[in-house]
Amino acid sequence: MTGKQLSDDRRAILSRLLQITKLSNREIAWVLGVHERTVQRRRDEFEATGQVKKHKDVSKNAEKLKPQHVERLLEWHKDHPDALLGDMQRFLQTCCGLAVSVPTISRQLRKAYGGRVLASGRGARIRSRKQREAEGRSIALELQQGVANGDINRAQDAAVELYHDQRQLAPLQEILAPQHELRQQQEQEISAYHVAGGLQYQAGSDRQQLRYELDLNSWNLRIWGVAASGFLTDSYNLFATNVILSTVSFVYFPYDKWVGLVINLFTLLGSVLGQFLFGYLADRYGRTRLYGIELVLVIVSTIGVATTSSGYGDLSFLALFTWWRFVMGVGIGAEYPLSAVITSEWASTSSRATMLASVFLMQPVGQALAQIVGLLVLLGQDRAHGLQEKQCGLDSLYEEECKQIIDGTWRIVIGSGAVPALLAIIFRFFLYDCGLYTLEVKKQPGNAFRDTQRVYGAPPTTNGIALSPHGGANPFEMEPMPQQFSMQDLHTYFIKDKNWYYLLGTAMTWFFLDVSFYGFSLDNRGTLADLWATTGRADLNPSLPCWNSSLPNGTSLVPTWKTDGLPTWQTDATQPCNTIYDTTIAQTKQYLLTVSVASIAGSACFIYFANRIPRRQWLTSSFIILTLLFLVTGGVYYGVSHKAGAPATVVCVAICHFAFNFGANTLTFIIPAEIFPTCYRSTCHGISAASGKLGSIVAVLVVYGINSGYKSSTSQGLVFLLFATFMALGALYSWAYLPDVQRVVYDGPGGRRRLETKNLEELGEGHMRARLEGQVITMRDKWDDLKERIRRRRRLTGGGDQPPGPAEVDGQGVAGVA
Structure with a gap:
């Protein structure tokens, strides 16, 4: 519109808008679709003459x-x-x-x-030299005032603007002399800051308007329902292992302890593949094009697992069962990056953390649901077939009939997992690709706004024209962005801009977290029975009430256990006379009280506190708290295991599960969905989640190795102490390699201090942006910064008050101190 005359209607609108003193030039320019300088010229004219005149058309x-x-x-x-x-x-x-x-x-x-x-940049060269020098002096003054007043954000904004024209620096040496070193560092870093993650910096109205429209909304039930339904399905199917392994072992592998290890390993390996593969594909081809495929995999594999058989003896039941669990693992793993990224990108900035935490709440809910469904199915089978009267597992009289009934039990439990998956697929028919992805990766702003308004509705309007307080007119489009997943862009974003630090931080924290979490949560039937035991291991001898059969013409199987050992389904060595029915009921009670209730409570509490606590700092703190809790739990276990005080260990473990979900377990899911740019967000989340599943594989192997090779009645205490080490490493990596996702703001001068969540666009600019904000990333820099703080404190306490250096404000470096 610049250089052309405004139409009569637009001049009338401009006259009315100029009378609204609260509207800035940027806002008016965005409404009219003209450049901000055009508005400023017309504002000067309006203030001088009281009207907006019709200018000569020079376009000819x-x-x-x-x-x-x-x-x-x-x-x-x-x-x-x-x-x-x-x-x-x-x-x-x-x-x-x-x-x-x-x-x-x-x-x-x-x-x-x-x-x-x-x-x-290039456009700046076609302005007059006099205007550029005047703007440079103004910007330099802002920079000087921002640094002097400790306003780092203001100083950065001025520095970014100043960088756009290097020639503005020439006449400003005298004004910027005290900040010369700081400016040189920022000049080198801002160039990378502009293209972090392959997204070139722009003040384009499209991104600002889209963010404005998203941020007008709060917690959204529709988006949550779509993501949460899939996550619930995956959690149910993953943790159904805890329900079915005892019954599967009872029917097919009564004395093979390694079978459960194989099934879990292949399920987790499938999850690793699904997280990595679907994370990449979602960035390459779009979120909704894949959202639903993973549920199809879950449904098909669920049917496959539920119908697994050995045929006429010519098929391997274990091979088929393991294959379908592997396929199910691929679908389960794919849900992690897809649900997290879609929720993150559709959510408003203020509700992003609570929506992600609400989706993650479905993990403990899915665990509990699997246990409850298993319990209900077992009670139904008992009512229909009288499992307790048949002494299943203890007597051979009804052995084949018991196996047939129990075989149907675990198939119903697994098959039920397809029901929520079908409902989740129906929900996903009504979801569109995220506006951020459509705009920034597909470069289709029209479709981005259309899909966003289909979900949230149109934004407020003024005179029929949408108005955005963030809007800034930009008649120029952004320059071509580097090609997504090209070697140049990958090298620039991850290596040159050093954003691999972020990926290292999210991947390692998730890895260390899952070593401990899955060591407690996946196939922990024997662990929970050991923690709940108030007596030692029972001796298998004729004094046991089940040594002889209580059924007419029955034969007790217990005497054979003295030579063959306890069957794998019999997880409580202190209660050898429990039938498969009794054992399964006890396992469900122990899991619900020790794991599920505490985990659900922890997730619910985090939803409430998500925006009230500094999330990155809380992640580090929760790892430290878990380290101490594991040490305490290990000590308590060694003191009271297999004694009357054993419930004390159970309480400690429940507190550990509460702390897991109130902190590290939830945050390792949330933070990777926040800190990466749109073009690589799903890939990085998938890599981070896959690292976590690798940690769970390590956990399963470690627990199996300790239980098999360390012949001690208190071997579980060693697991607690070992897991404490992993928690300490998690605290170290979260402290050193993750950025802050919130900032501290004050409501007016001397007002209330509160935390404000950064939007995805800010966080997606990566490591360079964090450095400019004063954050310190990497272990070495953190350590150097810590030593400098200690040295400064000693100097101030020992040598009296000293004025801060040129790059210090209130004891913090502008570009080098977190």
Whole structure:
């Protein structure tokens, strides 16, 4: 619109908007679709004359510039990149004999460059030198005031603006002398900050308007329902292992202890593959194109597991069962990055953490649901077939009939997992691709706004025109972005910009977390029975009430256990006379009281506190708390195991599960969905989640190895102490390699202090942005910063008050201190 006259309607709208003193030039420019400088000129005119006059239309001057003239000008511009508009005007006068206006040259240049000339950078060179120097002085003053007042954000904004034209730096040496070292560092870092994650920095109205429309909304039931239903399904199917392994072992593998290990390992390996593969594919092809495929895998594999058999003896039951659990693991793993990223991108900034935490709440709910469904099915089978009267597992009289009944029990439990998956797929028919992905990766702003408004509705309007307080007019489009997943962009984002630090932080914290979490939560039937035991292991001898059969014509199986050992389904060595029915009921009670109730309570509490606590710091703190809890739990276990005080260990373990979900377990799921850019968010979340599942594989192997190779009645105490080490490592990595996702703000001068969540666009700018905000990332820098703080404190306490250095404000470095 610049260089052309405003229509009568737009001049009338502009006159009304200029009378609203609260509206800035940026906001008015966005409403009218013109440049901010145009609004400022008209504002000056309006303040002087009280009206917005109709200007002369100079657009016809462009007819004087023929294509050959523009081509010649572009060739000359390549050789003289710092030429100003006046220089170009003189060049055309000399070489072509053309007398064209400066606005005409400006418009033709923008057209020639495909509308990709920024208002900064190349576009800055076509402004007058006098105007640029005046703007430079103003920006330098802002920078100086921002540093002097400790306002780091203001100083960074000014520094970014200042960087756009290097020639502005020349006349400002005297003003910026105290900050010379700081400015040099920022000049080197801002170039990377502009292209962090392959997303070039822009003040484009599209991204700002989309963020504005998303942030108008709060917690959204529709988005939560779509994501949570799938996550509930996956949690149910993953942790159904705790319900079915005893019954599967009872029917098919009564004395093979390694079978449960194989089934769990292949399920977790499938999860690793699903998380990595679908995380990448969701970034490459779109979220909703894949959202639902993982549930199809879960449904098909669920049916496959529930119908597994050995045929006429020519098929391996274990091989088929393990294969379908592997396929199910792929679907389960795929749900992690998809649900997290879709929830994160659809949520408003203020509700992002609570929505992600609400989705993750479905993990402990799914665990509990699997236990409850298993309990209900078992009670139904007992009522229908009289399992207790048949003494299943203890007597051989009804052995085949018992196996047939129990075989149907675990198949019903597994098959039930397809029901919530079917419901989740129905929900996903009504979800569109996230607006952020459509805009930033597909580069389709029209579709992005359309899909966003389909979910949230249209934003508020003024005179029929959508208004955004963040809007800033930008008649120039952004320059071409590096190609997603190209070697250049991957190298720039992860290596050159050092964002691999973030990926290392999320991957390692999730790895160390899952070593302990899955060591407690997956196939922990024997562990829980050991923790609940108040007596020692029972001796298998004729004094046992089940040594002889209580059924007419029955034969007790217990005497054979003296030579063959306890069967694998009999997980409580202190109660050898429990039938498979009694054992399964006891396992369900122990799991619900020790794990599920505490985990659900922890997740619910985190939802309430998600925006009230500094999440990155709380992640580190929760790892430290868990380290101490594991040490305490291990000590308590060694003191009271297999004694009357054993419930004390159970209480400690329940507190551990509460702490898991109130902190580290939930946050390792949330933070990777926040700190990466849109083009790599799902991939990085998938890699982080896959690292966690690798940790769970380590946990399963460690627990199995300790239980098999360490012949001690208190071997579980060693597991507690070992897991404490992993928690300490998790605290170290979360402290050193993860950025803050919130900032501290004050409600007015001297107002209340509160935490404000950063939006995805800020966090997606990566390590360079964090450095400019004063955060310290990496172990070495954290350690150096810690030593510097200690040295400064000693200097201040020992040598009296000393004024801060040029790069210090209130004891904190602007660009080097967190």
